[in-house]
Amino acid sequence: MSNDDLKKRRVIGPDGIEFEVNPMEDYFCTERPHPESPANRILEKFFNWARSESVWILGYGTGCGAIEMRPLMTPRFDAYRFGIQWRPTPRQANLLMVSGYLSVKTLKRVIRSYEQMQNPKFVMALGSCTINGGMYWDSYNTINRLDHYLPVDVYVAGCMPRPESILAGLEELKKRIRAGKGEGANAYIENLDWYKANQKKIIKDWDMPDYNW
Amino acid sequence: MDYVIQELKTLFSGQNFEKKRGDLLFATLDTGVLVQALKHLRDMLGFRHLVLITAVDWIEEDLFQITYLLRNYTQKTDVGIRVFVPRSNPIMESIHTLWETAATYQRELHEMFGIDFPGSPRVNKPFILEGWQEIPPYRRDFDTKKYAEETYFPRPGRKTHDPETYMKQKLYPDGTES
Numbered sequence: 001m002s003n004d005d006l007k008k009r010r011v012i013g014p015d016g017i018e019f020e021v022n023p024m025e026d027y028f029c030t031e032r033p034h035p036e037s038p039a040n041r042i043l044e045k046f047f048n049w050a051r052s053e054s055v056w057i058l059g060y061g062t063g064c065g066a067i068e069m070r071p072l073m074t075p076r077f078d079a080y081r082f083g084i085q086w087r088p089t090p091r092q093a094n095l096l097m098v099s100g101y102l103s104v105k106t107l108k109r110v111i112r113s114y115e116q117m118q119n120p121k122f123v124m125a126l127g128s129c130t131i132n133g134g135m136y137w138d139s140y141n142t143i144n145r146l147d148h149y150l151p152v153d154v155y156v157a158g159c160m161p162r163p164e165s166i167l168a169g170l171e172e173l174k175k176r177i178r179a180g181k182g183e184g185a186n187a188y189i190e191n192l193d194w195y196k197a198n199q200k201k202i203i204k205d206w207d208m209p210d211y212n213w
Numbered sequence: 214m215d216y217v218i219q220e221l222k223t224l225f226s227g228q229n230f231e232k233k234r235g236d237l238l239f240a241t242l243d244t245g246v247l248v249q250a251l252k253h254l255r256d257m258l259g260f261r262h263l264v265l266i267t268a269v270d271w272i273e274e275d276l277f278q279i280t281y282l283l284r285n286y287t288q289k290t291d292v293g294i295r296v297f298v299p300r301s302n303p304i305m306e307s308i309h310t311l312w313e314t315a316a317t318y319q320r321e322l323h324e325m326f327g328i329d330f331p332g333s334p335r336v337n338k339p340f341i342l343e344g345w346q347e348i349p350p351y352r353r354d355f356d357t358k359k360y361a362e363e364t365y366f367p368r369p370g371r372k373t374h375d376p377e378t379y380m381k382q383k384l385y386p387d388g389t390e391s
């Protein structure tokens with residue numbers, strides 16, 4: 001672990017008492033997450049309809065694509081009329097919008113953000129960079145396909161996709177949620193070992209808990 | 214620019230002067246006099262702004278070239294100073310004492326080329342490559358494509374076309390031009 005702040009150590013508190021801290025266990029929850037089963041069939045249908053009508057976005061502006069979200073959230077394309085809005089923190093959002101190429105360093109932050117979101121949660125990935133690496137496919141530091149690291153619900157192709165296509169992608173996502181296919185969060189937990197193996201293959205200095213609650 | 218050439222020649226035995234444009238000059242200096250020369254350029258000749266520091270990997274000659282680009286705002290001229298360090302032992306004196314911003318460039322060069330700048334603040338900390346374990350990626354003996362293909366799960370089915378022939382076929386499918 002490269003980050004010294006996360007190492008186990010003895011510290012002296014302000015009152016002069018020496019004690020031991022192990023940040024990885026004291027500050028973070030080490031519990032493994034469990035898949036969440038639906039409440040009951042009929043209720044779940046209603047829930048899914050409700051979820052599809054309130055998509056709250058956590059925009060992760062890594063690539064060029066973040067620029068297309070400004071027109072989307074302002075009067076010209078006005079995504080708010082579809083019940084979509086942007087939130088500043090992962091805790092308040094249920095859709096992670098990854099807007100383009102991800103380097104290993106940013107992927108780490110994306111994973112942390114995704115895992116901190118509450119269930120049910122969805123992922124939408126914009127641009128060819130998230131699909132197959134786009135024009136950066138042979139770079140030393142950008143990942144090629146996001147679906148090896150996070151459960152992507154909808155990909156929007158383009159370099160960069162225009163606001164219209166992002167709106168179409170959001171419509172597609174709503175259809176998926178209503179059809180009960182927006183189960184990415186559970187799929188992630190069920191295949192956690194596979195996802196973590198992929199993530200750890202490329203994030204070589206893994207200095208965070210295995211699952212960021 | 215001639216007075217700059219003159220000063221660099223007489224004081225620091227500069228060589229290979231190249232006037233790229235009327236307002237852009239490149240010169241090669243010895244590593245030993247670099248810090249003095251940059252200080253002279255900054256304090257005496259008005260080149261107060263460090264625009265960038267960058268490096269080139271001359272793998273055939275076994276050298277790294279480090280280029281320091283400076284700007285004089287009153288005269289609106291730029292000077293690029295080049296120094297060469299051996300690839301096998303790439304160490305260069307740090308200039309963060311002249312410009313604090315140099316530390317960031319030096320940290321980047323350390324990460325991307327493996328050029329060391331002893332004494333430069335935080336030069337050994339990862340900058341954008343966290344946990345990098347290969348040789349520095351901007352060295353030319355690093356095979357970027359191979360590394361990406363082995364590491365990042367490439368999606369099968371990617372095609373490449375030669376742009377010229379492909380566009381010809383698209384635009385003039387019957388073989389006629391215009």
Ligand code: SF4
Pocket residue numbers: 063064065099100101126127128129130134135158159160161
């Ligand atoms: S798909 Fe194109 S626009 Fe989007 S991040 Fe990649 S290069 Fe940029």
